[in-house]
Amino acid sequence: MPHSSKSSGKPLARAFLLEEREERMSKRSSRWPYIRKMAWDRDRKNRAPCHICGERIDYSLKPSSAPLAWEPDHLVPFSKAPELELDLANIAASHARCNRQRGSGAQDMAVGQRSRIW
Numbered sequence: 001m002p003h004s005s006k007s008s009g010k011p012l013a014r015a016f017l018l019e020e021r022e023e024r025m026s027k028r029s030s031r032w033p034y035i036r037k038m039a040w041d042r043d044r045k046n047r048a049p050c051h052i053c054g055e056r057i058d059y060s061l062k063p064s065s066a067p068l069a070w071e072p073d074h075l076v077p078f079s080k081a082p083e084l085e086l087d088l089a090n091i092a093a094s095h096a097r098c099n100r101q102r103g104s105g106a107q108d109m110a111v112g113q114r115s116r117i118w
């Protein structure tokens, strides 16, 4: 009974890393994770398609976890209207793939293509 073989406590660290990486990609306010969650709930409920390519999004995937997973996209970019960052009406559903492709140039896509399976 004394020795309990510790099973891996890894998944948590992994999720954290992902969040952290996202945050660094774009300076977001501290309320952003909350708004993002609301947008996720809204879009998942409506099964909103990607507003960039029009294809359906796989809502069974964790947000931003795969190219075809959901990711929030600001209709008016954050750089142009930071005050709309937390406005749900300005946030549309998109594929992580499409969002990144459009948002930060195609070269980001090529690099990000390298699989991130840990």
Ligand SMILES: [Zn+2]
Pocket: 050, 051, 052, 053, 054, 055, 094, 095, 098
């Ligand atoms: Zn798309």
